[in-house]
Structure formats: C-alpha cells, structure tokens
Amino acid sequence: MKKLYLILLLFVTLLPCLPGIAQPATRTLRLQEVIALAQEQSATARQAETSRENSYWQWRSFKSDYKPQLSLTGTLPDFSRTIMPVTQPDGTTDFKPVSINNSELGLSLNQVVSPTGGRVFVTSLMQRFDDFDRDQTRYNGNPAIVGIEQPLFAYNELSWAKKIEPLRYQESQKVYLEEREKIAVNATRLYFDLLLAQTNQRIASQNQSSNDTLYQIAQEKYKLGRLSKNDLLQLRLAVLNAELAMAQAALDQQTAALALKTYIGMKETDELELLAPEGIPATTVLAEVALAEARKNRKESINFSRRLLEAEAQMAKAQGDNGLNASLFATFGLTNRGASFTDIYTSPENQQRARIGFSMPILDWGRQRSIYKVAELNKQLVQYTVDQEEANFEQAVLTQVNQYNTLKARIATTAEADAIAQERYEIARNTFLIGRISITDLNIALAEKDQARRAHIASLSEFWTAHYMLRQLTLFDFEQGKIIE
Template sequence: MASLRHNIYMIKNKLAVVVLLITLFSITIHKEAVCQNFDDTYPLTLQESIDLAIDLSPLSQSARYALIANQWRYRSFRADLLPGLSASGNAPNYRRSFRDNLNPDGTTSLIYTQQSNASFGLSIEQPVMPTGGNLSISTGITRLGVFANENTYLWSSTPVVIGYSQPLFQFNELKWRNRIEPLQLQIAQKEYTEAMESLSLTVTQRYFDLLLSRINLDIAEFNVAANDSIYNISQGRYNVGNIAENDLLQTELQLRNAESSLTQAQLNYDQQIDNFRLLLGLSPDIPIEVDIPEDVPEFHVDQERALQMARLYNSMYLNFEMQTLEAERTLDMAMKQSSFSATIQANYGLNQTSENFLNTYQEPLSQQFVALNFQIPIFNWGKQRAEVNFARNTQRQVADDIAFEQAQFDLQVQNMVAEFHQLRDQVLLAELSERIADRRYEVARNRYQIGQIDITNLFIAQTERDAALRSYIQAIRNYWISFYNLRRMTLFDFEQDVVITHDL
C-alpha cells in the first residue's frame, strides 16, 4: 500500500506544480479575471464538515425553524396568562322596516319604524389560572336614533362594569397548559440539540462514504496502472515461452476488470461528492476533498455516567414525562366532564341614559347581575363511566409503555458504551492489518517480476491489500459513527467533559 500512497502523493505534487504555474501565468495576464473565476480545491476535515453542515445545511435550518416555532408557541401561551385589552362595537346599524307592536288592549299591530344603533366598548380580561375563572373590567357607550316626524337620539353609558366568572367542578384547561407548555419548550430545545448531533452523525456517515468512494477510486486507478504493467510483462514472457496462454489471458482479463471497476468507482465517487455537497449546503461547483482523520481520540466512558447523562439531558425522558402528563390530563378531563358542573357569574357596575351625551356620565345608577348555571348528567347509557374507564386504562397503558421504552433505551446506551470501547481496538488492529497486507503485496509484486510466484498468488495479494485498506477505512468509520451516536444519545461530550448545547 506504500507504493499506492507514494504514487498518489507524486501525482498530487505534479498536479500542484502544474496548477501553481498556470495560476502564476494567469495572474500575470488576467489578474482580475482569475480573482473572480479561479477556484481552489477545499480540503475538509471531519470536524470542518460538521461545522459547515451546522451552519449551512438545509437540515440544520429546518431544525432551527422548528425550535423558533416552539418558542413562539410558548410566548403565545404566556400571553394567555396576561390581561388582554379588546375593543368592540358596531356602526352604523341602520334598520327601516315594519315590526310587531303590542297594543294596550292585547292586540298586535304592525308599525313602520326607522332607527339606527351604534355602540362602542372597551374591556380588559384577566384569566385566573389556579381556579380557571375570568376577571373582567369593561366600559362602553351606546347611541339609539329613532327617525320619525322628529328625530330622537338616546344615549346609554356604562362607565365601568366589573365581572367575574368562575367554573365549578370543571376541567381547568389553562392550569394543565401551565404544566405542559413549559415542558414542551424544554423538549423542543433538547430536540434541537439532538437534531444538530444527528446532523453531525449523518455528516460523519456521508464523510466516510465519500472517503471510501475516493479510496476505491484511488485503488481502481492504481490497479489499472499495475495490471497494465503486469499484462505487458506477461506478454513478454508469453512471447519467449515462459508462461502459458492461459496465464496471459488471465492478466488481460484482470486488466479489463480493473478498467471496468475504475469506471464504476468514478461514477460512485461523483454521486457521493454531489450528495455530500448537498448535505453541507455547498454549491455544486465548489471543489472539495476529504481525507482519513489522523487522530482517533482515546478516552474512557463510564457506563453508569453515560446512563446518568442520558437520563438528564436526552429528550426521550422529557417525552416520557410529557406522555404521563397527557394521560393524567385526559383522565382529569373525563372525570370532570362526567360529573356535576356549574358556573357562577357576578357583575357590578354603573350605567346611565340620557338624550344628552354629556349627561350620560352624571349621577350614574348601579347595576348588579348574579347567575348560577349548572349541569347535572342523569342518564346517558353509561357513557361517562366508559370514558373514565377508557382514560384510566389508557393511563396505565402509557405507564407500562414508558417503563419498557425506558428499559430499552437504557440497554441501548449500555451497549453503545461497550461497543465504543471495542471499536478503538478494532481501528488499531485494522491499521496493523492494512500495513501487513500492503507490505505483502509489495513483496508478491517484486517476486512476480523476477518469476518466483505465479500470477494467481499476485492477484490474491492484490485483492487482500485492497480489502485490508477498505476494512481500515470501515473501522475508522464505525468508530466515529459510534462517537457521534454516543454524543447524540447522551447530549454530553465525554472527551471534553461538558454538556453539549447548540445556540440558534
């Protein structure tokens, strides 16, 4: 494998020299044009790719908007707890028609009327969250106009009216929202952080998919060159009678297969790099390249601590709490709606009427209003009892589901920590195997050139070398995927020993 890396290194150096000469020449001739149109290849590390995706990816933008939407939803709820000022009225309200009129002798006659009515009012309402009641203060004025032989206007004012409405033995929606909405916001914040970590995990997967496709392309290019050289050597040996025609045909077939693999590897690489740019939110014409991460961090993750962090910071546990609250809310609603309920209303205020607008606010008279409305379910074929039992058993089902899902999640975290520790050892073993396979191929190639082994053994060494390199890349891929998956599930960075947070 050392020869492959050496050849790739030499090719890159030659390309770099050519690009440098072309750049210098272009700057001399067309400096301004080059500054606008010349694009360099951007080498991206894994961390740089993740940072780009968090800033530019459409997936990160979608997660941000989801969190912002939940923040506005919570602000809407908080506004429901505060006093609200509203205005109401109608103008003009004109009517010209016949209407029924009750005469003193008990008979009814139709009279022709022409009148208008206009009103305007202001009110302030304050919900009382602990009790579910509503406190209001209002003021208003009304003008009635009667148009006959002589136009008459009558004003009516209510300078102030204080009212209170209190449901009794009823479901308190606002009180439950006060428990649920803050928790919903916490879940949204946790899910946003998890979405960013999930994006990091996805970028890691795509990064190594692109890296592996590039390695496969490098291997395919090297194999074409190597097999072409072997085929030329075999032709010479066949011409002097050192090998049979079957061996010559086998080398030619290997060369054609290598050329076919190169075409497929190039197509796969082009697809992978396009998908990677799309995930990162980059323009399709930006040239990028990725390389094997040099460092594999080594640190210990305690299983019990990982469980503790997951229970503290993962949104799943908040969702468990949310499901419990929703089940309790449904049961409370079913019980309150199936029993006796009442509403008491009380108003106290001032009012006055006059044909003169200014007099409507002089010496106002008091007004009072008290009402008690109630509802008692008597018989409905057991509907209320069925709904209560349904809600109660649903609550028990939710509790059992949560217990099982929590145990599953805990087991998943434990398995992930155990797997994480093993994956680093696998990276070290894969790296050692790759070096051995690369050295074996070099030895086999040199021995074939001097005729000490046949072509079959050389091709076996070549296949094992390629497989060892792919296994090494796959081992690194598995390690980093486990690394970011552990971060996603615990929302804790065990390498830096800090809680993971992402700001908008």
C-alpha cells in the same frame, strides 16, 4: 495570410491550456467541515430550525393566555332606514318610516385565574341611539363593571396546561438539538461513502497502472521463454479487470459525491477531495456516565413526564366533566342613561348581577363511570408504555457505548493490518518480478492489500458514525466533557 498564420499559431499555443481552464476547482474537506456545512445550510437543518421557531412562538402564545388581555369592541355604525310595523293604541298596525342608528363601544380587561380555572374582568360600555326622524339622541352606558366567572367542580384546563406546556416547550428544544446531532450522523455516513468511493478509485487507478506495467514486463519474459502462456493470460485478464474496476469506481465516486453535496446543500460544482480523519478521541466512555447524561439531557425524560401528566389530565377531565357541574357568574358596576354623553357619568346608579347554574346527571346508565374507567386504563397503558420505552432507551444507550468502545479499539488493528498489507504487496510484486513467486500469489497479495485498505476506511466510518450517534443519544460531548447546547 500572415495575420491568419499568427492567429493559428496563438490558438495552437493556448490549446493545451484550455482543458486546465475548463477543469472545475477541487475543494478539500475534513469530516468536521462537512458536518458544519450540513448543520448550517442543509434542507434538514433549515427544517429543524423552522420547527424550533414554530415551537417558540407556540410557547409565546401559550404564555400570553395567562396575562391580562385588553380588547376594544364596537359597532360603528349600525344604520337602518326602513318601514316598520308599529302597533297602535287601538290594537291596529300602522307602517311608519324609521331612520335610526345604533352605535356601541366597549373596553374590556380580562385576566384568567389558573389555580381556579375562572376569570375576572373589568368592562366599560357605551351605547348611543339616534332617531333621525324625530331628531333625538339617547345614551346608555356602564362606566365600570367588575365581574367574575368561575366554574365549580369542573375540569381546570388552565391549571393542567400550566403543568404540561412548559414540558412540551422544553421537549421541543431538546428535539432541535437531537436533530442537529442526527444531521451529523447522516453527514458522517455520506462523508465516508464518498471517502470509500475515492479510495476505491485510487486503488483501481494504482492497480491498473501496476498491472499494466507487470503485463508489459511479462510480455518480454514470455518472448524469452521465462514465463508461461497461462501466467501471461492471467496478467492480461488482471489488466482488463482493473480497467473495469476503474470505470465502476469512477461511477461510484460521482454518485457518492452527488449524494453528499445534495444533503449538505452544496450548490458549487467544485470537485470534492475528502481527507480521512487522522486521530480519534482519546476518551473512553463509561456506560454509567453515558446513561446518566442521557437521562438528564435527552428529550425522553421530559417526554415521559409530559405523557404521564397528559394521562392524569384526561382522568381529571373525565371526572370533572361527568359529575356535578356548576358555574358562578357575578358582576357589580355602575350604569346610567341620558340625553348627552356626560349624563352617563353624572350620579350613576349601582348595577349588580349574580347567577349560579348547575347540571347534574341523575340517570346515565353507567356512562360517567365508563368514561372515567377508560381514562384510568389509558393512564395505566401510558405508564406501561413509558416504562417499556424507558427500558428500550437505556438499552440503546448502553449498546451504543459498547459499540463505540469496541469500534475505537478496532481502528488501531485495521490501521496496522493496512500498513502490513501494503508492505506485503510491494514485497510480493518485487519477488514476482524476479520470478520467485507465481502470479497467483501476487494476486492474493493484491486482493489482501485492497481489502485491508477498504477495511480500515470502513472501521473509521463505523467508529465516527457511532461517535456521533452516541452524542445524539446523550446530548453530551465526551471530547469536551460538556452538555451539547
């Protein structure tokens, strides 16, 4: 019995500590820390990183196409045991068993010639034939063959790709940087959504506590006949509204916290406590500087050049593929045959081959001209589209600069308005307690206090969102004065 009493006493002693133990830890974060987490571990960041790696390996694959390619091909073995028809000298057919094997091996070195669109190659071939029924072995081979294959008057895909693909790779690198800045923009929006929700929760808690205190004081005044029934009911209604506002603010805070955690890839169950940014960049952004940096750093400039080159390439293809086409194929090498492997390399004979093939439309009912005209008009369309997109892009940059500078100037105004509204409410509250203003005036001061605090948080949100959007549009860090890389 005594032991049970001690256990119960220990349980009662530790009971107040249990809620504290179960409470999740609170993690305090600033805006830059949230952005860093999002750019490092969010799903969007991993997607951007994977896309960049994909572009890198595509670029590596493209560059390898222009380097010498060494390949080994062969058939080892090609064995056959069957009965085959054999024509006799008198014209009759006899069926005889055949047991043979054919093996071949080839080593080739190929190199494309991008200025001409052709290729040169060096090849060494070896063939071996085995007749097992007659116990015979024969060799045939080409110790060395040098050749060239060259299209004439045709579209040179190699040359055009060498102009276009480097731009495509540079564009992919810019896309990665822009995606990182886009992540910063999205993280900033979610950060301020949660910060505003936490601010609303604090406002609701303060208002509920203040209204409850005022209501208790008002009840005493009402009993003494110094307050009307109408004012008392207004204060009671304010208490109820504050309780409803607290419940809604708590729900909004949980929703905003979940959205932010999900986006930045935060798996911890810690509660987040966000700190409002205290200072803002002192730099004033000049429109001409921002526009120059955007033209220099963004993917759009590269994208416009690439698309125009692709349109020109399609015109060249339409012209090259629909006129006179010819191809040259020529080889020179050594060849030999023999009963042993070494016979192939003993006094080999010369081998030459040359071939020129061509095709030329004679009657196509305007097909060639139509294809070329379509390609020409597509190029004009691309040019007009690029011109319009370039104008839209420049307009977006200039608009963002104006918005950035305007929102920056507003922060000082909203901060002062917030401080004044907080002070005015305290004065109104104290004045109400001594009965010199009505409950209506107090409620007006309360509403203006809350509105001023929310307006200041909103102005901070708009400014920092504009700040990171300007970075995204220019790929330039105006605080540090350097290009984002």
